[in-house]
Amino acid sequence: MLTTFLLPASVGGKPSDVRLGHDLIGAWRRDGVVQVAVDPVQAQRTVTAITAARRFFSMPLEYKARHVSPLSYSGYVTSGDDGAEVFTVCKDVPEGDVRVRERWPCHGPVPWPDLEYRLAMRAFMDELGGIGDRLLRLAALGLGLPCADELTRLTADGWHHMRALRLPARAGGGPAAHPVHGLLVMAALDETGGLYVRRPMDGRAEAWSFVRPEPYTLAVFPGEVMGFLTGGVLPSTWHRVASAERDRYALTYFHEPSFEAELRPLKGGGRLHYGTHLTKTFMRSYPEREATRRIREDGRLEVLGRLRDAASVP
Numbered sequence: 001m002l003t004t005f006l007l008p009a010s011v012g013g014k015p016s017d018v019r020l021g022h023d024l025i026g027a028w029r030r031d032g033v034v035q036v037a038v039d040p041v042q043a044q045r046t047v048t049a050i051t052a053a054r055r056f057f058s059m060p061l062e063y064k065a066r067h068v069s070p071l072s073y074s075g076y077v078t079s080g081d082d083g084a085e086v087f088t089v090c091k092d093v094p095e096g097d098v099r100v101r102e103r104w105p106c107h108g109p110v111p112w113p114d115l116e117y118r119l120a121m122r123a124f125m126d127e128l129g130g131i132g133d134r135l136l137r138l139a140a141l142g143l144g145l146p147c148a149d150e151l152t153r154l155t156a157d158g159w160h161h162m163r164a165l166r167l168p169a170r171a172g173g174g175p176a177a178h179p180v181h182g183l184l185v186m187a188a189l190d191e192t193g194g195l196y197v198r199r200p201m202d203g204r205a206e207a208w209s210f211v212r213p214e215p216y217t218l219a220v221f222p223g224e225v226m227g228f229l230t231g232g233v234l235p236s237t238w239h240r241v242a243s244a245e246r247d248r249y250a251l252t253y254f255h256e257p258s259f260e261a262e263l264r265p266l267k268g269g270g271r272l273h274y275g276t277h278l279t280k281t282f283m284r285s286y287p288e289r290e291a292t293r294r295i296r297e298d299g300r301l302e303v304l305g306r307l308r309d310a311a312s313v314p
Contacts, residue, residue: 002209003027004035004217011137013148021142024135025234032237033197033211033221036135036186042127043216046188049124050249052117053164057085057249059113070290071100071108073282077289085166089121091159091259104307105279105300106159106259106291125162125253128186128218132160132255135184135220143230145266151229154257155183159278162253167194169246179236181281182223182254189213192248197221198238208240225257228272231265262311273308 005024011017027034038046056064067087068075074090092110093100099107112118136151145151177198189195195211211219221237222230257263259275283292295301 002031002033002035002211002219004037004214006037007131007134007138011134011141011148013141017138017148018141021138021140023142024138025142028222028234029200031197031209032200033209033219035211035214035217036131036220038127038131038216038218040216042131045120045123045127046218046251049120049164049251050188050190052120053087053166053249053251056087056113056117056164057166063113067111067113068290069108069111070294071095072106072110073286073289073291074108074110077286083168087164088161089125089164090161103298103300103303104259105275105295105304106282108291121162121164124188124251125160128162128253129158129160129255131186131218132184132253136255139234143233143266150266154261154263155255157258159256159259159274160254161256162251165248165250165252167241167248167250177238177240179238180221180223181225181236181277182256183225183229184255185221185223185237186253186255187211187219188251188253189219190249192246194242194248195219195250196240196242200235200237223254225263225272225274225277228270229263229266231268260307260311262308271312273311276304276308279304 005020008017024034064076068077072090072093074088076085076087078084079086089110090106093107094109097107133152133155136155137148140148140150187195189211191213196208197211199207199209222234224236227235257274259278261274263272263274264270279295283295286292
């Protein structure tokens with residue numbers, strides 16, 4: 001059974017926060033995933049967002065296909081041969097923003113279908129943003145870092161994004177088992193579920209655990225960026241989605257560093273420019289997208305290189 005955490009309203013350096021942080025790190029290292037309890041307001045915003053996703057995915061294909069950004073990776077796409085559908089919400093950057101005018105990769109407005117959808121998704125993401133900050137503060141304390149904000153300082157103006165998913169009945173849910181990208185990942189599942197995770201560094205077949213959907217909870221696991229920062233203390237959790245006899249809906253939120261952040265492991269050498277990591281991840285996942293073509297053909301990789309060079313200056 002997975003551990004469910006009830007988070008305090010705020011996280012400082014109290015002994016109770018430190019104990020909770022140690023428990024959180026221990027649970028992630030043992031199970032690869034924890035569940036976080038949410039209050040009724042947060043739960044209702046999750047329900048509202050999943051309802052909005054159901055409504056959008058029920059629309060005709062020609063309608064959904066019109067909502068794709070040519071600049072960022074926001075918008076609608078079908079994924080794999082099983083008919084899975086995804087609507088990605090990246091950072092919503094207006095066309096008049098200087099970063100869009102200067103051709104920063106992955107920057108552009110979200111092609112919202114309508115106001116109701118935008119409000120539902122933004123409210124959900126705002127709630128999870130607050131949860132993400134508290135979890136990172138607890139993680140910093142649990143890792144024995146000098147202060148609780150050692151990780152959240154990286155997520156100021158974070159490139160938080162999310163994916164609304166529809167997995168058709170009997171669909172395998174996309175690719176085979178794979179690690180999670182990003183820093184901290186939170187998943188809201190409908191009552192059907194289907195998510196399995198593997199306990200860290202355990203390759204046995206029985207190491208896979210079913211993440212049972214529980215009311216008023218989110219499933220939370222570390223991603224590849226967290227694995228890099230912690231030197232493998234918190235490795236990225238491998239996951240897969242099993243088939244089911246009816247459609248399933250899920251929301252996956254990624255609590256991320258700033259696009260310009262230059263990340264260094266908490267102990268040891270090396271560095272990772274987050275914007276480069278994010279851009280290459282999207283390009284690999286969506287090689288046929290218009291946004292990928294523009295990155296390659298419009299000099300956006302050169303822009304990314306300049307951002308990376310600027311971030312590496314001491």
